[in-house]
Amino acid sequence: MSLLTSHDVLTAADRIxxxxxxxxxxxxxxxxDAFGRETVVKAENMQLTGSFKVRGAFNAVAQLSPAAxxxxxxxxxxxxxxxxxxxxxxxxxxxxxxxIPADAPRTKVQGxxxxxxxxxxxxxxxxxxxxxxxRLAREEGLSIVPSADSHPVIAGAGTAAWEMLRERxxxxxxxxxxxxxxxxxxxxxxxxxxxxxxxxxxxxxxxADDTRRSLTxxxxxxxxxxxxxxxxxxxxxxxxxxxxxxxxxLADIVTVPEALIAEAMAFLWRxxxxxxxxxxxxxxxxxxxxxxxxxxxxxxxxxSGGNVDWPRYKTLIDSVATREDHHAxxxxx
Amino acid sequence: MSLLTSHDVLTAADRIxxxxxxxxxxxxxxxxDAFGRETVVKAENMQLTGSFKVRGAFNAVAQLSPAAxxxxxxxxxxxxxxxxxxxxxxxxxxxxxxxIPADAPRTKVQGxxxxxxxxxxxxxxxxxxxxxxxRLAREEGLSIVPSADSHPVIAGAGTAAWEMLRERxxxxxxxxxxxxxxxxxxxxxxxxxxxxxxxxxxxxxxxADDTRRSLTxxxxxxxxxxxxxxxxxxxxxxxxxxxxxxxxxLADIVTVPEALIAEAMAFLWRxxxxxxxxxxxxxxxxxxxxxxxxxxxxxxxxxSGGNVDWPRYKTLIDSVATREDHHAxxxxx
Numbered sequence: 085m086s087l088l089t090s091h092d093v094l095t096a097a098d099r100i101x102x103x104x105x106x107x108x109x110x111x112x113x114x115x116x117d118a119f120g121r122e123t124v125v126k127a128e129n130m131q132l133t134g135s136f137k138v139r140g141a142f143n144a145v146a147q148l149s150p151a152a153x154x155x156x157x158x159x160x161x162x163x164x165x166x167x168x169x170x171x172x173x174x175x176x177x178x179x180x181x182x183x184i185p186a187d188a189p190r191t192k193v194q195g196x197x198x199x200x201x202x203x204x205x206x207x208x209x210x211x212x213x214x215x216x217x218x219r220l221a222r223e224e225g226l227s228i229v230p231s232a233d234s235h236p237v238i239a240g241a242g243t244a245a246w247e248m249l250r251e252r253x254x255x256x257x258x259x260x261x262x263x264x265x266x267x268x269x270x271x272x273x274x275x276x277x278x279x280x281x282x283x284x285x286x287x288x289x290x291x292a293d294d295t296r297r298s299l300t301x302x303x304x305x306x307x308x309x310x311x312x313x314x315x316x317x318x319x320x321x322x323x324x325x326x327x328x329x330x331x332x333x334l335a336d337i338v339t340v341p342e343a344l345i346a347e348a349m350a351f352l353w354r355x356x357x358x359x360x361x362x363x364x365x366x367x368x369x370x371x372x373x374x375x376x377x378x379x380x381x382x383x384x385x386x387x388s389g390g391n392v393d394w395p396r397y398k399t400l401i402d403s404v405a406t407r408e409d410h411h412a413x414x415x416x417x
Numbered sequence: 418m419s420l421l422t423s424h425d426v427l428t429a430a431d432r433i434x435x436x437x438x439x440x441x442x443x444x445x446x447x448x449x450d451a452f453g454r455e456t457v458v459k460a461e462n463m464q465l466t467g468s469f470k471v472r473g474a475f476n477a478v479a480q481l482s483p484a485a486x487x488x489x490x491x492x493x494x495x496x497x498x499x500x501x502x503x504x505x506x507x508x509x510x511x512x513x514x515x516x517i518p519a520d521a522p523r524t525k526v527q528g529x530x531x532x533x534x535x536x537x538x539x540x541x542x543x544x545x546x547x548x549x550x551x552r553l554a555r556e557e558g559l560s561i562v563p564s565a566d567s568h569p570v571i572a573g574a575g576t577a578a579w580e581m582l583r584e585r586x587x588x589x590x591x592x593x594x595x596x597x598x599x600x601x602x603x604x605x606x607x608x609x610x611x612x613x614x615x616x617x618x619x620x621x622x623x624x625a626d627d628t629r630r631s632l633t634x635x636x637x638x639x640x641x642x643x644x645x646x647x648x649x650x651x652x653x654x655x656x657x658x659x660x661x662x663x664x665x666x667l668a669d670i671v672t673v674p675e676a677l678i679a680e681a682m683a684f685l686w687r688x689x690x691x692x693x694x695x696x697x698x699x700x701x702x703x704x705x706x707x708x709x710x711x712x713x714x715x716x717x718x719x720x721s722g723g724n725v726d727w728p729r730y731k732t733l734i735d736s737v738a739t740r741e742d743h744h745a746x747x748x749x750x
Contacts, residue, residue: 108441110463113504114531129690130443130460171446198447357462357723359690390690394738398731405727 088235088329090277093242093270100142100240103175105132107244109251109384110356119375122382124255125356126248129364129390133195135316136244136267136388137161137168137231143240144229145172153178158226160184160213162316163192164363164389165231170201172229181226183216189315189361191393208318209309232264233323242270248384249278256381261366261388262286262295262337263317265326271386272333283335283379287370289314289345295322295330296337313342313400316363316389338377340369348372349397350404352387361392362400421568421662423610426575426603433475433573436508438465440577442584442717443689452708455715457588458689459581462697462723466528468649469577469600469721470494470501470564476573477562478505486511491559493517493546495649496525497696497722498564503534505562514559516549522648522694524726541651542642565597566656575603581717582611589714594699594721595619595628595670596650598659604719605666616668616712620703622647622678628655628663629670646675646733649696649722668712673702681705682730683737685720694725695733 110125128136145157156179159169166182173180180201184193185208196203204220206213221228230237244267245258258275262268268286275282288296292310298321306321322330340348345362348369352358360368367385371378392400443458461469478490489512492502499515506513513534517526518541529536537553539546554561563570577600578591593604601619608615621629625643631654639654655663673681678695681702685691693701700718704711725733 105444106441108439108460108463111438111465113465127441127463130441132444132446134690195447353692353727357467357692359686359692394686394734398735401727402731 090273092239093274096143096239097243103142112355126386133167134391135164137164140237140240141168141172144236152227155225158220159229160217161231163188167195170199232266238266238270241267242274245271246274255384257383258284259367259370259385269326269329286337290339314363338370344369346400359390364389423606425572426607429476429572430576436475445688459719466500467724468497470497473570473573474501474505477569485560488558491553492562493550494564496521500528503532565599571599571603574600575607578604579607588717590716591617592700592703592718602659602662619670620700623672647696671703677702679733692723697722
């Protein structure tokens with residue numbers, strides 16, 4: 085397979101631009117004052133289907149032949165890629181099948197159903213996900229659209245950072261959550277094309293640090309199924325394609341404790357009125373964790389998704405609002 | 418005083434464009450399906466200081482002489498205009514004094530304090546607000562920046578609709594909340610310039626229907642201080658300047674019950690992950706109230722602000738989430 089390059093991100097941006105929502109860069113004078121630097125947040129929680137995943141899904145399905153679209157597409161996902169694939173498939177008239185964990189958040193499952201996709205569930209602890217996907221592809225002639233580890237999906241994901249850099253070409257640092265690594269890899273490609281001096285930092289939950297471990301050892305490490313509130317980042321091993329890119333281009337990985345993910349959610353609510361799901365707040369948690377350790381200059385944070393049920397959102401925000409000692413409050417008192 | 422025209426809105430847009438946030442138009446395929454028409458939401462809750470009010474404040478303060486800026490500005494507000502004026506004044510190096518009700522939402526008061534403005538409080542039930550403002554202006558040489566009823570403030574407010582129409586020139590209907598009437602008047606001017614066929618509908622809480630009553634009788638009616646969760650819309654009488662414009666250009670007024678305002682907040686959360694304060698959700702409540710009574714075609718709704726304390730937001734969303742019979746849920750089940 086040919087090498088994926090920054091050029092593929094630019095091509096993807098042209099291909100999907102008219103299909104996706106123009107998500108805003110959020111800013112707050114109070115936050116800029118607090119961190120002592122310009123801080124912008126790319127609000128992909130306001131993207132169609134509530135996450136950046138539509139970028140890769142549209143870029144992938146758009147490149148399928150009419151015959152392949154007619155047979156249909158299949159993908160596995162904790163929820164956000166499932167909704168994205170369902171929407172992209174609907175747009176191009178392709179039947180969609182999504183394979184999701186039986187314990188996926190209700191809001192994500194409902195989103196998939198509303199878009200008319202067929203749902204196949206599996207038990208997250210057995211790890212049989214890929215087996216099911218490949219069987220469906222084989223038996224029904226479906227095209228597989230992976231959630232992260234594929235060229236069109238990585239290139240599509242990179243368009244979020246590309247848009248951010250076109251609007252704010254002065255960014256010195258970008259923070260991005262790392263799950264399967266597609267968003268991080270695409271971001272690295274976009275940033276390296278814009279200016280190789282931009283530092284792209286990946287952020288992982290402490291408990292789901294497969295990419296950090298893999299970067300340390302130099303090869304893709306598998307960890308046990310992690311327990312984290314960031315349900316979109318519970319990967320056990322970096323993707324092969326994404327890891328090759330991230331190994332080469334990521335400045336570093338920051339890991340964040342679970343409590344800080346909830347604090348980031350509360351901070352994003354308080355200062356930007358932005359509703360982030362736990363996975364979507366992980367990149368901002370990286371900023372709260374290590375603002376002084378990052379290189380100086382304007383920082384861009386990708387808020388990757390907002391698909392969280394109201395009861396869970398409420399519980400997580402409340403868990404922070406009632407504490408007295410957290411970073412987020414201390415920063416702005 | 419010369420007549421305010423659409424041209425003033427365009428001039429304001431040029432004047433303040435680089436000073437404000439480029440707020441997004443939110444859309445949702447599921448909502449479009451539910452209403453059977455394209456629906457977009459202008460997210461002014463993501464504007465600087467969390468409401469559209471910065472548009473008028475920047476437009477007003479920008480036009481003051483250096484000497485007037487040096488003496489300072491004063492304005493009265495339930496909270497959002499206060500924050501907006503504080504930011505605009507800070508930007509232009511002018512001392513700001515804001516006169517706000519003693520019971521204004523805490524999040525709005527904190528926002529004003531963080532921006533360095535002097536705060537003078539008054540008792541909302543006495544109605545002495547304007548007296549205090551005029552005394553401060555007289556005694557200290559301050560320039561008054563009204564929250565709604567002034568030419569630069571109306572023209573600035575109209576830039577939100579102007580931006581929306583530039584992005585979506587096909588809109589047939591616009592819904593806008595009516596408090597002092599500045600946002601509605603500015604929206605009318607912007608829409609009439611774009612295409613006089615666009616129907617601009619004002620939306621008021623049932624309990625705060627001073628503009629509806631005034632339009633019915635043809636002159637500005639005063640109502641007792643209203644009780645509504647929409648704290649930004651508790652006006653007792655339309656402004657003189659705003660009423661002249663709204664009387665001429667508004668297609669009609671829709672009034673909404675209190676419960677529907679909370680439903681609109683929940684709907685905006687659920688489908689757009691947009692955090693609206695009660696006043697900010699009133700325009701969308703107008704859509705939930707009367708979708709079939711509005712003219713056909715794509716509709717634009719101005720979500721005018723998001724400044725609501727977390728405990729209050731939570732309580733209002735919960736009040737809807739636990740009901741079974743509300744419009745918002747029924748629309749999307």
